[in-house]
Structures are given as structure tokens and as C-alpha cells.
Amino acid sequence: MSGKDIIVALVTPFDQKGNINEKVLKELIEYNIEEGATGFFVGGSSGEGPLLSNDERMLLFELSKKYSQDKMMIANVSSLNTDEAIKLAKYAKNVGYDFVASTAPYFYIHQMKDVANYFIDIMDESGIQMIIYNFPKLSKFTFDLENKHIIKLLNHPKMYGVKHTNYDLYELERFSRINKNLKIFNGYDEIYLSTLSLNVDGAIGSTFNFLSKHFVKISEHYVNGNYEEALHIQNEMNAIMDVLIEVGLIPGIKYALSLYGFDCGKPRRPFKELRAEDKMKVDFILKDYIKEEK
Numbered sequence: 065m066s067g068k069d070i071i072v073a074l075v076t077p078f079d080q081k082g083n084i085n086e087k088v089l090k091e092l093i094e095y096n097i098e099e100g101a102t103g104f105f106v107g108g109s110s111g112e113g114p115l116l117s118n119d120e121r122m123l124l125f126e127l128s129k130k131y132s133q134d135k136m137m138i139a140n141v142s143s144l145n146t147d148e149a150i151k152l153a154k155y156a157k158n159v160g161y162d163f164v165a166s167t168a169p170y171f172y173i174h175q176m177k178d179v180a181n182y183f184i185d186i187m188d189e190s191g192i193q194m195i196i197y198n199f200p201k202l203s204k205f206t207f208d209l210e211n212k213h214i215i216k217l218l219n220h221p222k223m224y225g226v227k228h229t230n231y232d233l234y235e236l237e238r239f240s241r242i243n244k245n246l247k248i249f250n251g252y253d254e255i256y257l258s259t260l261s262l263n264v265d266g267a268i269g270s271t272f273n274f275l276s277k278h279f280v281k282i283s284e285h286y287v288n289g290n291y292e293e294a295l296h297i298q299n300e301m302n303a304i305m306d307v308l309i310e311v312g313l314i315p316g317i318k319y320a321l322s323l324y325g326f327d328c329g330k331p332r333r334p335f336k337e338l339r340a341e342d343k344m345k346v347d348f349i350l351k352d353y354i355k356e357e358k
Contacts (some may be wrong), residue, residue, distance in 0.1 A: 066283035069266030071103040071136060071249065072096050073110035075273050075317060076124060078329030084120060085329060086127050092273065092326050093131045100280040101272065103136025104128060105165065105227070109202065110270035112314065113140050115332040121152060126159045138195060138268075142166040146185050153190035163224055165195040168205035179205065180213040187222035194222055198239075199229040199251065209238045218243045227251045227268050228259075237262050253279070254305045257298040260286045270317055271305060274324050275353070307349045311342035320346055323354050 077088035093104065106128045107113035107121050116124065125139045139156035141164045143149040153164045166186065168179045187194045196218075200206050207214050217223065218239065228236045229251025236259065240248050250259040253269040256279060272279060278297055285294035308316035312335065318328045319338050323346070330337055338346070 066280070066287040068260070068264070068283040068287070069102045069136065069249065070100060070272060070276050070279050070283065071105050071138065071266060071268040072101045072272040072276055073105045073108050073268050073270045074128060075270075075321060075328055076107070076111040076113075076116065077326065078332075080329065082329070082332075084124055084127065085327075088326055088328060089124075089127055090131045092321070092328075093128065095324075095326070096273065096276050097133060097135060099277040101135065101276045102266070103138065104132055105138045105140065105268045107140040108165070108197070108268075109199070110273070110314065110317065111140070112332050112335075113142070118148065118152065122155045125152075125156050125161065129160050136163070137161045138163045138165050140165050140197065141186065142169075142197060144169050144171055146182050149182070149186050150189045153186050153192050157190055157192040161192065163193050163195055164190070165197045165227055167197045167199050167203040168207070170203040170205065174205075176208050176211040177213040179207075180211075180217040183217055183223075184220060187220060192222070193224040194220075195224050195247075195249070196226045197229070197251075198226055198235075201229070207235075209235070209242060215242055218246065225249060225265070228264075231255060233258065233262060236264070254298075254302045256301075257282055257286065257294055260294075270313065271301065271308065273317060274321055274326075275301060275304070304349050304353075307345050311338055311345055312336070316342070316346055319343055320350060323347070323350060 077085040079085040139161045141149045141152035225247030226239045227249045247265040250256050250264050250267040253271045256267045282294045282297050315331050315338050321328050
């Protein structure tokens with residue numbers, strides 16, 4: 065084993081009525097545990113978390129934990145509202161999560177001190193360990209890693225780590241330099257191999273829903289010094305990612321999962337189901353992997 069965590073940014077399956085599909089959720093979690101996943105990131109962007117009501121988010125936390133065995137479980141509690149994030153964090157802790165995650169509060173423009181206090185308030189009032197979900201493309205917020213309030217935040221006793229969903233690898237390295245005890249997880253599947261050279265602790269990825277074992281292999285090859293083999297797999301994963309991004313990442317992943325036997329339902333509007341020509345592109349890029357599964 066590589067010692068690196070491969071954490072699935074879990075898709076939220078829906079039934080025909082648009083409700084969370086517990087049966088498929090259970091099957092998807094169990095499948096990924098068999099494939100080598102070490103944990104699950106629940107209710108994130110891949111799980112359409114921002115499109116769920118708070119009641120749905122809490123139900124998703126509970127159901128995912130129910131079937132996760134002893135794996136690492138991270139609940140995304142991102143919110144514009146600190147009190148709402150604290151409520152979600154307390155709920156996640158009560159149902160057995162060890163970690164929560166959040167982006168910086170988006171939409172409004174906040175000062176560094178206010179963003180730092182958002183995270184600190186969640187940790188102090190819920191008592192649960194925090195992972196910063198650093199996703200500047202989504203949150204439109206860039207952490208000033210020289211700001212005293214951000215440095216204080218990163219050294220908070222409940223601050224566990226960073227999910228670095230950013231192509232800036234210098235920033236990734238700076239997070240770990242500020243606090244060497246932080247666990248750093250890569251958040252962009254397509255650069256996972258590159259981040260291993262910076263000694264990340266693992267990755268949290270959306271394509272891991274159906275490709276987790278391939279990222280486990282990247283980790284193992286890298287740790288064992290088989291760099292060409294690791295690069296070959298990463299290149300294959302990136303070819304798949306290129307197609308998913310082209311057709312629409314969330315609808316694309318849900319359609320790909322249907323090819324593996326997991327009916328995750330329609331994505332929430334305003335996402336749309338894939339067109340026939342887009343499905344053909346996904347069919348083509350995955351044909352060899354699906355044959356391997358069967």
C-alpha cells in the first residue's frame with residue numbers, strides 16, 4: 065500500500081422523484097471501498113451539495129456514514145452563513161464524522177480576518193476538526209498566506225488540513241510550510257501525480273467515484289519508484305477528465321456511473337442531462353475500462 069489517502073468526492077444519487085437514493089448510495093460506497101478508497105468527501109461540489117436543502121445535506125451525511133464502515137468521512141458544511149455551517153458541523157459530528165470541510169464563504173467580499181473567523185467559529189462552536197476546502201475558482205477567494213489572521217487560522221488546534229482544489233502548486237507547498245502538521249489533499253484529479261512530488265497526504269477526487277482504483281495504483285507506483293507507470297495511468301485519467309469537462313463534469317460523472325451499473329438519477333437543475341452525442345463521447349473514452357470491470 066502507498067500510505068496515500070484516496071478519498072472519493074461522493075456523488076449524490078437521486079431517485080426518479082429527485083430524492084436521495086439510499087440504495088444506490090450504499091452500493092456506490094461499498095463499491096469504492098472494495099476498489100481501495102480510504103474515505104469519502106460528502107456533499108461537496110461533486111455531490112451537488114450547494115443544490116441540496118439543509119435537511120437533505122444532513123440526511124446525506126447520516127446515510128453516507130451509515131455505510132462507510134471505518135473509512136475517513138468528511139462532511140462539506142460550506143455556507144454563506146456561519147450559523148448554518150455550525151449547525152451542519154454539529155450534526156456531522158453527532159452522526160460520527162471526524163472532519164468537516166468548508167470553502168471560504170462566497171458571494172460577498174470578506175476581509176481576511178472575517179474569513180479566518182468563519183472557520184474558527186465553526187471549529188470552536190462545533191468542536192470538530194476542520195479541513196479548508198481551498199477552491200478559488202468556485203469561492204472567488206484567495207487566501208493571503210502572509211496575513212496574520214490566516215496564519216493563526218492555519219495553526220488552530222482543530223485545523224486538520226487543506227483540500228487544495230487549485231492548480232497553483234506553490235500555494236499548496238506554502239500551506240504545509242505554515243503548519244507542517246497540516247494534512248494536504250490534492251483536489252484536482254488531473255494533477256494528482258504532480259502533487260505527489262510535494263508529499264501530499266492523498267487526494268479527494270470526483271472521478272474517483274468510478275476510477276478510484278486507478279488513482280490507488282498511481283500512488284503505489286509513485287511510492288515504489290515506478291514513475292513511468294504512474295505517469296501512464298495519470299495520462300489515461302486525464303484523457304477521461306478532458307471528455308468529462310467537455311460534456312459537463314457533474315452530468316458526465318453521473319452518466320459514467322450509469323455505465324458501471326449505478327443509476328444515480330438526473331443531476332439537479334440547472335444542470336442538464338447529457339445529449340446523445342455527449343454520451344457517445346463518454347462511451348468511447350470509457351469503453352476499455354468498462355470492459356475491464358465486466
